[in-house]
Amino acid sequence: MVRQKIPVSALVVLIVIAVGAVVVVILGGSSKHSSAQAAATSLPSEAPALATYSERVPHAASQLNAYALQGTVRGAASTPQPTEPPVSASAFRAPVAAYKAYSGQQLKLMENDIARLSTELASGDRAAAKDAWRHAFADYMTLGAVYLEGPVADLDQAIDGNPGGLKGGTASPQFTGLHRIEFGLYTGASLASLEPYARRLAADVVELRRILPRVQVDPLDYATRAHEILEDAVRDLLSGTDVPWSAEGVLGTASGVAATTEVIKTLAPVLKSREGVLPVVNAQLGALRSSLASLQAQHGGRLPTNSQLTQSQSEQLSASIGQTLEALAQVPGALETTTTPPIPTIPRADERIVP
């Protein structure tokens, strides 16, 4: 049973929280802080996740943490200013460069998988072609933090676009790439009819790898991607929206977790100065990777499709991702590159300068 596979560390966390909550109830308002700490420190030292739920973690990093240990989220009468100075934009140069290097390597893997896909399409082996497609798709999903906007947005549409917003839907000539091939592979289209799409995909991926070094990644966007990759995975992949034919949402999500792990790894030097964020994020990402590994083991070494998940597996995966996302949502705020300026007020009539 999946329910029994909750990692020991997670159980310890739950116990800590439960104990903390009980103590809070008993001791009441003013002593919540110290009582919770006492409860936490009295627990066995071998609990590895304990540090992630200590009071050193900013209370906003987890509502579960805040409500269990402090009893509430402590706010202020007016919006408080961030306590830490903004991060310099130049601090993102090395992380972004490292992620681009990683992405380049992933694209090379994808090129190999597309070559295999082409071979399998030509040989007429649908099962083998599907397997190659899965690998190519999983490779591309690890590029989550590369924003293809503006002039290169078309390239992203060509590689990974969905028919949803296209006139004519699946019949649209703009519908190419991974999902066009998915559509054909899983709806019984002749494999030969998909060969041109595989060739086009191969060319588009080569083109992406060529321009990748010049793709601009804004520091704030990069910090935001730390949680948006998995937000998108939940919204588009686990829901089935973007993989309507193959239902390979878990596979795509696993790639998203890999991409997020890579983003956090590159950002670690910058995040280190932000108290508490990095250990929580790493602990959650680790737990999520364990959940996925466990799922894979339960399905004979292959990540299940969305529809193969049992209700219990689906709930556990959602819980794990949800908890990770709550932690990841702290990253963009922790990495602000500017102090948020006050909003200018609308000038009164007598203050207006006629332009």
Next chain:
Amino acid sequence: MKPLDRRAFLARSTAVLGAAGAAAYIDVARAKGAGAPADAPPTTPGGAAEGSDLEAREPFTGVHQSGILNPAPAHATLVAMDSFAPDRKTLQTALKALSNRAAELTTGGPIPLLEVDAPPPDSGTLGPDNAPDALTITIGLGASLFDHRYGLTTKRPRELTQMPTFTVDQLDPSITHGDVLLQICAQHRDTVVHTVRELMRTVRGTFQQRWAIDGFGSANRGPTQKSSPRNLFAFRDGTANPLTTDGALMNKLVWAGAGEPAWAAGGTYQVVRIIRMHVEFWDRVGLREQENMIGRSRDTGAPLGGTTEYEDPRYDLDPKGDRIPLDAHIRLANPRTAKTADQRILRRGFNYSRGFDKAGQLDQGLVFVAFNQSPSRQFATIQNRLNSEPMIDYITPVGGGYFFVPPGARGSNDYVGSGLFE
């Protein structure tokens, strides 16, 4: 409405209904309190307890249909149906029946009694006497009704097309389009649920349900009576709506007229968009970023830099977007220029919440409803501007459709859609 003494009411019922009323007399008396404790509160006709708002009534007949200009009440259900009428005559009959039943339900009154071995003509879920509860039933027609089936191609309103797929859309065909749309609104949920059931029964076999969605309005939580309610992103929605009391403005923005087939005058185009809102994702975004995406303060609803909800955002004093970003929702939706003034639409939407999706995420959002004179000039123009707003990451339009809401039934002998058959 002033509560009536029960005895006086019963006497009046008998007088009005005559012999048939005698049976009703007995039934109503039984339901309303024969055998009830002496201190039971007095009731008013319509089965409404004293002091309740169940007696509020919105007329079904009129130049325009109801459910458009009146403020949206707390509850709604939209039901899209497809017609399986084998011929034009059957379609006409179904539309006539629909209006007659709708008129009856919106007026309220006792349920007619049939022999005890016959199924009752009304489910009776609201009691033996239906209270109107400000019920409105708005009937719309989809472009597909004007195909070859019923010889209505020449009657098609000029701008009635199937709703186009906008670039942000992920439309699910099973909750998109339809031949006929019913918009059912009332102050209480049970009234809406009853109405859906009764109307489905009336047209059963001819109009078959294609999709439906339940909506609710947020309570007015102030600070004033005029404060706009919040949507599920917690922002006030509807602030910039044109004034529905301004008849001249409604003629410019809402009611169809020039260029339309004669029968369509006084109608309007209804745009329905089922917009999923990814609320967990939204809740993980910083407040300032949320406010910059919308262009308003979340708490007050004031345009950024202002203090009150209905304040002019003064884009003219903020040409570079230093105060309100140029891609903020309110700025793209309504740039407030002379050129865009005739693009404004009348929004009358509802929140929805229907459990969870397959990925365990809350399935919540907005049943966007807008009335406009010309979807191409108004709604679609606005929607195309919104294709580039940052908020698109947090929403997914998944269904809905374009419908033409014909003019209202002119009286008890008329019905909505009669102009199609003249």
